[in-house]
Amino acid sequence: MKKINHYIFPVVMAAVCANGLQSCTKLDENVYSSIPKEDFYKDKREVMQAAMRPFTHMQSWLAPTGGSGYYYHSELSADQVAWPQKGRHGYDSGDHIRQHYHTWTSTESRTKSAWEGMWTGLGFVNNAIHDIEATDIAKVGMTQAEKDIVITQLKVMRAFHYIRIMDLWGNVPIATEIVDKPINPETKPRAEVFAFIQAELEQNVPKLPKTEKSNVGEISMAAGYAMLAELYLNAEKWGGKKMYDQCIQVCDKIISGQAGGVGGTPALSNDLISLYSNNNSANPESLFQFQYSRKAGLTFDWGGFYMGYDYMKEVLKVGYGGWNALVVIPSAFNAYTENDLRKKEWFLFGPQYRYGTSTAVLGTEEYSGKPLVFVNTIRRESEGDKTSEGGMTKGEENSGARFNKYKSGTLEDPNYWENDYIIYRLTEIYFDKAEALIRKNGGSAPQEAVDLINTSRKRAFKDADWAASKYTTASLTLDELLAERGREFIFEGKRRTDLIRFGKYTTATWWDHKPSNDPNKELFPVPLNQLSINPNLKQNPGY
Numbered sequence: 001m002k003k004i005n006h007y008i009f010p011v012v013m014a015a016v017c018a019n020g021l022q023s024c025t026k027l028d029e030n031v032y033s034s035i036p037k038e039d040f041y042k043d044k045r046e047v048m049q050a051a052m053r054p055f056t057h058m059q060s061w062l063a064p065t066g067g068s069g070y071y072y073h074s075e076l077s078a079d080q081v082a083w084p085q086k087g088r089h090g091y092d093s094g095d096h097i098r099q100h101y102h103t104w105t106s107t108e109s110r111t112k113s114a115w116e117g118m119w120t121g122l123g124f125v126n127n128a129i130h131d132i133e134a135t136d137i138a139k140v141g142m143t144q145a146e147k148d149i150v151i152t153q154l155k156v157m158r159a160f161h162y163i164r165i166m167d168l169w170g171n172v173p174i175a176t177e178i179v180d181k182p183i184n185p186e187t188k189p190r191a192e193v194f195a196f197i198q199a200e201l202e203q204n205v206p207k208l209p210k211t212e213k214s215n216v217g218e219i220s221m222a223a224g225y226a227m228l229a230e231l232y233l234n235a236e237k238w239g240g241k242k243m244y245d246q247c248i249q250v251c252d253k254i255i256s257g258q259a260g261g262v263g264g265t266p267a268l269s270n271d272l273i274s275l276y277s278n279n280n281s282a283n284p285e286s287l288f289q290f291q292y293s294r295k296a297g298l299t300f301d302w303g304g305f306y307m308g309y310d311y312m313k314e315v316l317k318v319g320y321g322g323w324n325a326l327v328v329i330p331s332a333f334n335a336y337t338e339n340d341l342r343k344k345e346w347f348l349f350g351p352q353y354r355y356g357t358s359t360a361v362l363g364t365e366e367y368s369g370k371p372l373v374f375v376n377t378i379r380r381e382s383e384g385d386k387t388s389e390g391g392m393t394k395g396e397e398n399s400g401a402r403f404n405k406y407k408s409g410t411l412e413d414p415n416y417w418e419n420d421y422i423i424y425r426l427t428e429i430y431f432d433k434a435e436a437l438i439r440k441n442g443g444s445a446p447q448e449a450v451d452l453i454n455t456s457r458k459r460a461f462k463d464a465d466w467a468a469s470k471y472t473t474a475s476l477t478l479d480e481l482l483a484e485r486g487r488e489f490i491f492e493g494k495r496r497t498d499l500i501r502f503g504k505y506t507t508a509t510w511w512d513h514k515p516s517n518d519p520n521k522e523l524f525p526v527p528l529n530q531l532s533i534n535p536n537l538k539q540n541p542g543y
Contacts, residue, residue, distance in 0.1 A: 015516075044141045047132055051150050054124035054157060055219075059290050061117040062164070063421045064493065066304035068110035069117050070164050071493045073524060076100065078495035079510035080486060083325050084395035086379050087365055090325060097392045100430060102506070102516045106525035106543045115527050118165050125158045126178050130483040152207045153219040159200040160219075160227055166193045166238060167497055170523040170540060186536040194239035196230075201228050210260030213282055216291065217420070221259040222266065223288030226424035229432045237501055244436040251433035254287065254426070262286060266426040272345045272459055275425065276406040278418045287424040294417040306403035306491075309364055311372060314373045315348070317355035318417075327400025328490075330390075331511045333376050335487055339465045342487060348402040349374050355410065365397040374398050378511075391512050395473040405491050422492070429457045431485055438478060445476040453484060478502065518542065 009012040041047045059067025075081040076099040080342040083096035090096070098104045104111065104226075129151060137147050158176070165172055173185035174196050188196075205224030209215060231238070232247035252258075257265030263284035269275045275283050281291060292300035303312075307322025328347065336343040343349075352361045352372045360371035367373075375381070379390030390399075408417040434449035454470050461469045471480070482502045486495060499505035500522050507515045520542025531537050 002212075011120045018065065021222075025056070041140050047135060047140055047142065047147075047150070050128045050131060054121050054128060054154070054161075057117075057121045057124055058157075058161070059421075061114060061121065062423070062493070063290055063300065064305050064491070065301050067117065068113040070114060070168065072110060073099070073114055073168055073495040073533045074493050075491075077102065078488050078499055078505070079508065079513070080329055081326050081493050082329050082378070082392065082400075082511075084327065084399060086324060086395035086397055086399060089365070090323075090395070091393070100392050100513060102513075102521045104524070106528050106539070108525075108527070111524055112527040112529060114168065114524075115530060118168075120159060122158065122161045122165070122175065122376070123178070125154055125161060126176060129154045129158070129176075130178050131210070149209060151213075152204045155200055155204045156208065156224050156227070159197045159204075162193060162197045162200075163227060163231060165191060166197065167234075168524050169526060171538065173534075176464050184534045184536045187538040190238060191240050191340065192366050194235070197231060198239070201231065201431075211262065211266075211287065211494050212260050212264075213262050216262060216282060216286075217289060222254055222261060223424060225254050225259050226287045226429060228422075228431055229254070233436060234497065234501055242439075244440045247436040248433055248440075251429045251436070254429050255433070262391060266429075267426075268426055268430075268456065268459070268472065270459070272342060273407065275422060276419065278407065278409045278413065278415045280420070280422070281420050285426045286420070286422050287426060287429070289423055290421040292418070292420055299417055300406070300419050300421050302403070302406055308402065309397070311352070311361045311364065312372075314354045314361050316408075318408055319411055320408075320417075324397060327395070327402060328376075329511045330376050330378065330400070332486065332490065333401045335483060337469075339462070339469070340460050340487070341462070342460045346403075346405040346490065348404045363397055367396070367398060368453060372398055374402055376401055389512050403491055427488060428494075430456055431481075431488070435478075435481060438476070443478055445471075445473050445481075447473060450476050453481070457484065 001425055031053065041050065059065065060067050062073045064075075076083060080283065082088060082100050083092075084100075085091045085097070093109075093185060095110055097302075097481060098108070119341070132147065132150060135142075135147070137144060170190040171187050172193055174188050174193060175185050200222060205228060208219065208221040208224050210221040211222035228250045229247055232243040232250065235241055235243035236245075254266060261284060262282050266287060267284040269283060269285045274280065275285050280286070281289075292298050301320070303320040303322040305322065305326050308324045310321035312321045313319065320366070333347070333349075352374065353359055354361055362368070363370055363372045375398055377390055378392070378395045379385045379388050380394050380396060382396055385394070385426065405420050408419060409415060412471060430452040434445075434452040437449040439443050450471050450473055453476060457470065458466060477500075482498060482504065485498055489495070489498075496505065499508070506518055506521050510517055520540065523540045525543035526537055526539050531539060
């Protein structure tokens with residue numbers, strides 16, 4: 001069985017309610033009753049449980065496992081993934097429609113859930129740091145070095161939470177304490193939040209243990225430097241300053257192996273499948289991941305969002321179906337050429353058959369009793385509409401290409417559904433460095449940037465097609481880099497951030513989405529209920 005480094009047992013710790021910022025910045029001082037905080041943990045195991053609690057909570061808002069957290073807002077407001085209404089299913093009060101058209105309001109229930117989930121996670125981190133710092137290591141059987149590593153990992157985890165919170169909301173409070181501090185911290189400018197994150201990462205990442213096979217799933221050095229690479233690449237938007245040299249430097253630390261790697265030095269996968277397979281736990285391309293295991297009772301369940309109805313059990317020979325929810329936006333699917341192997345390997349498209357046979361799987365809604373064929377349109381074709389652009393309220397059960405990037409294997413596979421969820425991978429570092437090089441060069445691609453992207457892209461083409469498909473210094477423009485970044489990282493929860501950095505999020509058209517040309521839409525509104533809880537919060541402009 002796969003080793004899981006998180007502790008998933010119940011944690012005896014102060015409760016942090018999912019009630020927003022107030023409950024995540026100051027906990028009830030009477031929660032421990034008469035037990036002194038320095039005596040709260042009885043052994044090393046309890047300390048590690050407390051340290052891992054925010055990590056397991058993070059899965060609920062970061063991974064595509066059915067929640068309404070960071071992933072939902074990052075993907076459904078961008079140009080690759082949508083959740084259209086399909087006949088009588090999927091309207092859901094218009095939530096997903098407003099995400100797609102950028103017409104959300106400050107009373108969105110899913111934005112409220114994202115805020116509460118992410119700030120609750122931050123509260124877990126602050127609580128763990130506070131209590132572990134006060135722990136007498138001699139009484140719990142830890143060394144000072146072990147304690148220092150745990151605290152360092154938690155501080156880097158806190159910085160990661162702030163990267164994602166800052167990405168969605170921009171101007172937010174900086175909350176690091178839980179006792180004897182105001183319960184209503186005030187909103188800070190995004191540049192100040194950026195500076196806090198930068199300092200936390202720069203001070204702590206070099207102190208992390210190097211990434212190696214034994215600490216897969218933990219916050220180790222390669223993961224920390226990947227966070228810094230993302231921070232530096234987005235520094236102009238997030239912090240008001242260009243930091244491309246710093247981005248290149250930390251990318252080099254990862255690429256060279258200075259930060260370690262699962263195999264000693266990180267290496268790209270040789271194919272398009274293994275990194276997402278059910279034995280991807282020790283893949284050398286991964287830099288940071290959530291370790292999941294069905295056998296251990298902690299499954300990466302992408303089925304709810306991404307699988308069609310129960311007929312998918314027949315198509316893939318698996319034990320799960322889904323809500324028939326998320327589909328690929330037609331213009332995103334069209335961004336792949338027909339000879340791009342990613343188009344075949346990462347999507348379900350066309351006629352669907354029972355696994356290993358030529359027997360058609362039948363639809364259950366508009367195509368009840370008829371062969372199910374996934375099409376690259378979102379319109380009422382069953383009612384005769386064969387030509388319109390379609391729209392978010394006009395889907396059918398077969399509308400849109402579907403997710404097939406992560407593959408669980410079939411029911412009889414001994415490693416069935418043991419997939420880990422990849423958060424950062426080496427390919428992203430190649431792209432980050434290439435983009436920094438191009439931007440430093442005034443928008444023109446130097447050969448080093450071209451080589452970095454081609455090294456990744458080559459996996460997506462047969463040898464016979466490669467000569468015509470590889471980039472040159474002339475063809476790798478910034479616009480083309482954004483397009484290739486979309487093709488490579490589709491479904492990985494990164495698209496909104498990329499579009500904003502390239503200036504396309506509010507200015508570009510995709511499928512039936514028209515640009516708002518409203519820069520205020522680059523940030524989500526602070527939920528209204530949070531403004532009433534904390535009068536020191538400030539609403540983002542435009543809401």
